[in-house]
Amino acid sequence: MTTELDHLEVKGLGVSFDGFKAVDGVDLTLRQGRLHFLIGPNGAGKTTLVDALTGLVKGTGHAQYRGRDLLSLKSHQVVRAGVGRTFQTATVFEELSVLQNLDIAGGVHRTAWSMVLARRKVPSYVEEALETIGLSDLRHRPAGVLAHGQKQWLEIGMLLVQDAKVMFLDETVAGMSAEEREETGELLRRIGPDRTIVVIEHDMDFVRTFADIVTVMHAGKVLTEGTVAEIQANHQVQEIYLGRSAEGAAHA
């Protein structure tokens, strides 16, 4: 893994709940340096796919990352292996300050014994993350009072601190203002080159502006994969995802 780019290889991934196949034979190659978007109608299995890759639900198949199969790991081991995620609703620790939230995510940098010590100064990796997500001025605010968008950035910051090389972001810009979306996209572009970033998204404007590659899921399967232009030109996608009319797709 010297000059080769980091990548996550998913092969034949399946998840079933009581016989219902929520994810069915998904093959995916997620490569470092591209903003990879995962789109599809509700119930397509996008979040379930991420759940399976992060140890939250049991999946069958393979997900090779740096010589390990993510499907055999527990959630906290997946994180330690360098794969992080956010959730649809921001789940920061509301009573802790922005700084504490970032600091608490820094477990990969610490030994078990150092845990009995109090935080003295701000570690460099926390300072860096604060800078990157643009919350330096709010560092002492309790996370609970942050705006919706800022909470999502804080979550991304926590992923940066925990040194996640693969990031799954679940509907990060949902409910954000246009301005916040723009900033989020810029943020993803800033941190993207060194990482493998996968964004689950419904907002087509956001997808159009920032996606390098888009995977469309439908009914638990991968429908197609390609650039935004290719996806938009795809009739199947137009029918299933964007509505029946091709015109609608162009405006969506």
Place this chain on the structure above:
Amino acid sequence: MTDTMTQPIEVSAPPRAPRRSPLRAYLPLVGIAVLAVFLLVIAPAALSSFRLNNLGKYCCYAIAAVGIGLAWGRGGMLVLGQGLFFGIGAYAMGMHLKLEAAGPDAVPDFMMNFGSGVLPAWWEPFRSGPFTILAIVVIPAVVAGVLGLAVFKRRIKGAYFAILSQALTVAFAALLVSQIKYTGGQTGLNSLSTFFGYNLYDPVNKQMIYFIAAGLLVVMLLVTFQLYRSRFGELLVATRDAEERVRFLGYDPANIKVVAFVIAAVMASIGGAMFVPMAGLINPREVSALASIMLIAGVALGGRASLLGPAIGALAVGYGRTSLSESFPDQWTYFLGGLFIVVILFIPNGLTSVIPKAWRALASTQRTRTKVGEAA
């Protein structure tokens, strides 16, 4: 002229949340110091030997309570059965003192009466003082560690965990009663006369034992103070509030909980061990489910999530129990029950939460008063 035009408009810095002064973090140390002065200076000077000995017993409850505060208040584990660990420490100490009282190579009296008159092999090592002290720390740690891993890895929590811990305590007490040949049964281990060679009836020695117990309580509070301000403490609270989220920070929440549970168990054991020389005996009643609930009651009364609350609550419950049972031998449990209901209903965060609240209220009225003063 042009300069003023091109100069960027000064933007005032965004308002920052008031930073907690670094000294504030050390405020609990002042509380510990006040308690230490009370326990180690004032109480020995003011109280009779009998009262001081009683206060020493409450200190033992308080040591266990500090651990409950850690596991329950900060860790969210309702440890309803700390009597188990209190009992392990107490019986380990009791066995050593019993053997001491019997004399070298001799067998405790109850074994002559109920048993074969031969000392069981697993009693033998408790003749050694250092072994006993080691056992008081290691046995509860191992038991809590194994139990904790088995329970928390399976994600058993809430009421199920509480019931399990309570049931284990009941089972332990039942075991102690039934194994009369080895444990002295219902009467337990009594007629203890010395403590590591010191006569238990000598007032000077009694005071020394009190100082050890009170000193240990202060040490436990200092240990807990450090734990609460450490990264582990932050993580423990995070685990209590959002266990699943902690998983995605790369920690196994089960491990975090086990550590807190083990520390709480060791503290309860140390409390139990020190209880024995002051009570002069140990029996299954002191280990029972009721004893465990009294411990929890003290912690809830004082304020489970605060540093000093559990200790103060346990001291108060111990004191209340003694003084009420002196005046109302039959009704004292009703008083305690009533107090418990009032606290849960009106001050759910415990008595110690009233002080900072009152302080803030006082400060805000003062502020409005000065504002009004300025306006006038």
